[in-house]
Amino acid sequence: MIVLDNHLHLSPRGMGWRAIRDFEKKGGTHIVLSHMPYQETPVLEGSFLSQYKVTLAMAEEVRENTGVGVLVSLGPYPVELLRLVEMLGKEKAVAVMRRGMEEAATLVEEGKAHAIGEVGRPHFPVDEWTWEASNEILGYGMELAAELGCPVIVHCESATEQTWKDLAKMADNAGLPREKVVKHYSTPTISIEENRGIFPSVLAGKDAVKKALSQGTRFTMETDYIDDPDRPGAVLAPTTVPKRARWLLEGGMATETELDIVFRKNPERLYGVELKEP
Numbered sequence: 215m216i217v218l219d220n221h222l223h224l225s226p227r228g229m230g231w232r233a234i235r236d237f238e239k240k241g242g243t244h245i246v247l248s249h250m251p252y253q254e255t256p257v258l259e260g261s262f263l264s265q266y267k268v269t270l271a272m273a274e275e276v277r278e279n280t281g282v283g284v285l286v287s288l289g290p291y292p293v294e295l296l297r298l299v300e301m302l303g304k305e306k307a308v309a310v311m312r313r314g315m316e317e318a319a320t321l322v323e324e325g326k327a328h329a330i331g332e333v334g335r336p337h338f339p340v341d342e343w344t345w346e347a348s349n350e351i352l353g354y355g356m357e358l359a360a361e362l363g364c365p366v367i368v369h370c371e372s373a374t375e376q377t378w379k380d381l382a383k384m385a386d387n388a389g390l391p392r393e394k395v396v397k398h399y400s401t402p403t404i405s406i407e408e409n410r411g412i413f414p415s416v417l418a419g420k421d422a423v424k425k426a427l428s429q430g431t432r433f434t435m436e437t438d439y440i441d442d443p444d445r446p447g448a449v450l451a452p453t454t455v456p457k458r459a460r461w462l463l464e465g466g467m468a469t470e471t472e473l474d475i476v477f478r479k480n481p482e483r484l485y486g487v488e489l490k491e492p
């Protein structure tokens with residue numbers, strides 16, 4: 215059976231591929247490794263490439279040391295904009311973020327990555343300029359994704375009705391199918407009437423996945439594990455998704471057919487890949 219964690223991070227300062235060995239021991243088969251800013255590799259000379267290389271190298275380490283399949287998501291993390299504005303001023307900061315989108319798109323085109331993300335807007339209140347600039351940068355990322363046919367993994371505030379509407383409108387404007395826009399760290403908002411066709415990636419808490427499954431199978435599951443040695447236990451453990459799968463099956467809360475949709479069919483359609491059992 216395929217068991218996929220749709221969004222987690224690894225850090226060069228953390229457990230790295232060893233965290234994924236634990237995931238594998240519990241029955242996990244695939245991960246989507248998402249880029250995040252790494253303290254030790256700041257954005258240099260206006261390019262995100264040195265940072266993206268860290269993520270790609272960690273993906274390679276997972277492939278070399280485990281049997282877990284790795285998809286990669288690359289993009290300029292939304293909160294980076296605030297740091298870049300302080301360093302470079304507003305205009306240059308936006309240019310660097312846009313370039314980060316282009317660099318991610320190029321790596322998707324080369325087959326080294328499978329999605330643009332996580333990108334979006336800060337999850338906390340910001341001034342109007344930052345909000346609008348973030349939306350504009352996200353819109354640009356969606357345009358690039360539309361050309362490539364790849365998904366965009368969105369980081370933003372906890373979704374309200376307005377959030378789903380905003381994302382749907384942005385996707386439409388960019389010509390990107392709404393189902394290629396993934397709301398990561400999502401609540402179990404599964405009905406298309408509510409999420410407006412945006413694709414939810416649900417945090418794998420027990421109540422959340424139960425609630426999601428009671429509404430259907432159009433979602434993926436994730437931990438958003440951050441592999442930060444300074445904040446152990448701050449987020450769900452990397453073993454959570456396979457443990458949750460077993461718990462759902464043994465408790466009769468999900469069938470194998472349902473989990474096959476959540477863990478295999480949905481990601482296959484999103485990323486345009488075929489997932490094989492190891």
Ligand SMILES: [Zn+2]
Pocket residue numbers: 221223248332438
């Ligand atoms: Zn994340």
